[in-house]
Amino acid sequence: MSELSELYQETILEHNKNPRNFREIEDADRSADGNNPLCGDALRVYVDLEGDVVKDVAFKGSGCAISKASASMMTQTVKGKTKEEAEKLFEEFHSMVTGGLDVETEENDLGRLKIFAGVIEFPARVKCASLSWHTLNAALHGEEVVSTE
Amino acid sequence: MKAVMSGWDVEKIRQDFPVLSQTVNGKPLVYLDNAASSQVPQSVIDRTSKYLAEEHSNIHRGVHYLSQHATTAYEAAREKVKRFINAPDVDCCIFVRGTTEGINLVAHAYGKGFINEGDEILVSEMEHHSNIIPWQVVAEERGAKLRVIPMNRKGELIVEEYDKLLSERTKIVAMAHVSNALGTVNPVKEMIASAHKLGVPVCLDAAQSVPHFPVDVQDIDADFFVFSGHKMFGPTGSGIVYGKREWLDKMPPYQTGGSQIRTVSFEKTTYAPLPAKYEAGTPAIAAGIGLGAAIDYINSIDFEAAARHEHELLEYATERLSDIPGVTIVGTAAEKASVLSLTIEGIHPHDIGTILDQDGIAVRAGHHCAQPVMKFFEVPATARASFAFYNTREEVDKLADSVQKVIEIFA
Numbered sequence: 001m002s003e004l005s006e007l008y009q010e011t012i013l014e015h016n017k018n019p020r021n022f023r024e025i026e027d028a029d030r031s032a033d034g035n036n037p038l039c040g041d042a043l044r045v046y047v048d049l050e051g052d053v054v055k056d057v058a059f060k061g062s063g064c065a066i067s068k069a070s071a072s073m074m075t076q077t078v079k080g081k082t083k084e085e086a087e088k089l090f091e092e093f094h095s096m097v098t099g100g101l102d103v104e105t106e107e108n109d110l111g112r113l114k115i116f117a118g119v120i121e122f123p124a125r126v127k128c129a130s131l132s133w134h135t136l137n138a139a140l141h142g143e144e145v146v147s148t149e
Numbered sequence: 150m151k152a153v154m155s156g157w158d159v160e161k162i163r164q165d166f167p168v169l170s171q172t173v174n175g176k177p178l179v180y181l182d183n184a185a186s187s188q189v190p191q192s193v194i195d196r197t198s199k200y201l202a203e204e205h206s207n208i209h210r211g212v213h214y215l216s217q218h219a220t221t222a223y224e225a226a227r228e229k230v231k232r233f234i235n236a237p238d239v240d241c242c243i244f245v246r247g248t249t250e251g252i253n254l255v256a257h258a259y260g261k262g263f264i265n266e267g268d269e270i271l272v273s274e275m276e277h278h279s280n281i282i283p284w285q286v287v288a289e290e291r292g293a294k295l296r297v298i299p300m301n302r303k304g305e306l307i308v309e310e311y312d313k314l315l316s317e318r319t320k321i322v323a324m325a326h327v328s329n330a331l332g333t334v335n336p337v338k339e340m341i342a343s344a345h346k347l348g349v350p351v352c353l354d355a356a357q358s359v360p361h362f363p364v365d366v367q368d369i370d371a372d373f374f375v376f377s378g379h380k381m382f383g384p385t386g387s388g389i390v391y392g393k394r395e396w397l398d399k400m401p402p403y404q405t406g407g408s409q410i411r412t413v414s415f416e417k418t419t420y421a422p423l424p425a426k427y428e429a430g431t432p433a434i435a436a437g438i439g440l441g442a443a444i445d446y447i448n449s450i451d452f453e454a455a456a457r458h459e460h461e462l463l464e465y466a467t468e469r470l471s472d473i474p475g476v477t478i479v480g481t482a483a484e485k486a487s488v489l490s491l492t493i494e495g496i497h498p499h500d501i502g503t504i505l506d507q508d509g510i511a512v513r514a515g516h517h518c519a520q521p522v523m524k525f526f527e528v529p530a531t532a533r534a535s536f537a538f539y540n541t542r543e544e545v546d547k548l549a550d551s552v553q554k555v556i557e558i559f560a
Contacts (some may be wrong), residue, residue, distance in 0.1 A: 035365065
């Protein structure tokens with residue numbers, strides 16, 4: 001049960017209920033679709049760039065609480081960051097949920113995104129947490145579709 | 150209350166299935182994912198082990214003792230399959246690795262033999278992907294058209310619409326005997342009779358029917374009847390295509406190679422008679438013998454009482470879960486078997502599945518390889534509990550309590 005409350009923390013449940021930046025960006029500079037064909041999660045991430053800076057970022061789609069909360073907090077975090085900073089966060093986040101980065105002992109810039117570290121105890125849910133990040137990364141690299149199967 | 154219902158001693162039956170006695174996440178396992186794969190009784194494990202330990206050899210090849218022994222055991226399993234579904238002829242029971250391979254066999258071989266440009270193939274709206282895609286591929290290859298038998302909001306096929314779709318252009322009908330996503334039991338006997346009036350054969354995906362009630366393929370008059378061993382208490386890698394001889398004899402082979410030939414030269418090959426014609430290569434021998442042992446197991450229990458027990462579980466679960474505010478049951482057909490798909494308002498099925506798992510409860514969360522069904526009911530996915538005769542009323546109570554907990558966590 002403690003692992004469960006670690007996964008479904010208050011913040012995650014709240015973002016699931018009221019996802020931030022849950023909207024389309026019309027004529028976005030970049031967008032990409034993320035799918036998890038195994039479970040049917042699907043979302044689209046929109047990015048507006050100003051030079052190298054993420055001026056606006058938003059998402060739409062359907063998914064579980066973990067994928068929705070992760071997407072919501074991702075948009076809050078990367079807004080105003082440079083492309084390079086966003087990519088570094090993607091690497092760190094990915095590393096954290098796949099066990100490559102111990103957020104408590106190793107240096108990182110994940111801040112409050114660290115609450116997703118609990119997902120590592122639920123291997124079937126790792127892709128839920130990382131789907132939006134993969135999709136953002138694809139959008140930043142000009143790819144249009146990403147799949148996390 | 151003690152769980153003896155309908156003259157069914159579930160506690161005694163559970164002792165036959167070693168996997169059921171374990172704990173998961175510190176809780177006794179509640180296995181409600183039987184529609185994905187059922188558990189295996191000790192007798193099947195023992196039979197398969199005995200084969201591997203004492204009898205293994207390639208079949209239909211050697212003159213030596215072991216090969217003949219293995220061949221006899223494998224063919225004995227085929228004979229058990231014949232009696233299990235009351236097939237008229239043992240040679241019309243083809244071993245395959247599972248329902249997916251079986252439907253591919255029927256679709257490709259029948260398609261090559263009998264489907265041409267402008268023809269139509271009927272599939273139903275509630276099909277598993279494995280009974281859609283092979284037909285879609287064949288339709289494309291042969292220039293034929295795939296047409297869909299619609300269903301109503303309860304998840305029942307609309308038989309009047311089906312009757313209208315049947316025409317002289319229809320070359321085959323492919324549909325589920327029981328829906329894996331909704332639990333609907335389709336009126337196959339009646340639908341097959343309508344198709345036969347126009348000389349159209351019907352291929353039934355029986356993966357979800359044979360584990361739950363006795364089926365007589367001659368009584369329903371199915372032309373093709375395909376199922377998996379691993380959903381009926383046998384091993385994975387076993388499955389059956391039953392087909393009427395009139396079709397199997399005329400269709401070309403599906404896979405070709407060893408075992409399925411009569412003569413081979415570089416100019417021409419002639420094929421072996423049934424069933425070898427459709428069984429190229431060394432089969433999953435241990436799995437086939439295990440399927441035979443699973444049939445022995447089913448024959449050793451009162452299968453009709455098992456079906457009644459499952460039905461009572463389904464009714465009880467439907468009642469308990471319908472009573473929980475926010476829960477919607479997806480699939481409310483009048484005739485159902487052993488599947489309870491549900492959604493909870495505002496909560497994604499994956500989250501339901503994860504929380505239930507923490508209570509030791511195994512359900513399937515997802516689209517159940519039936520995306521058109523999800524689209525029809527306008528849900529991304531459902532959480533599905535599916536029952537077998539070894540499940541108990543107490544397990545249904547645990548499911549209901551855990552679903553209640555999910556709602557509290559997300560409140």
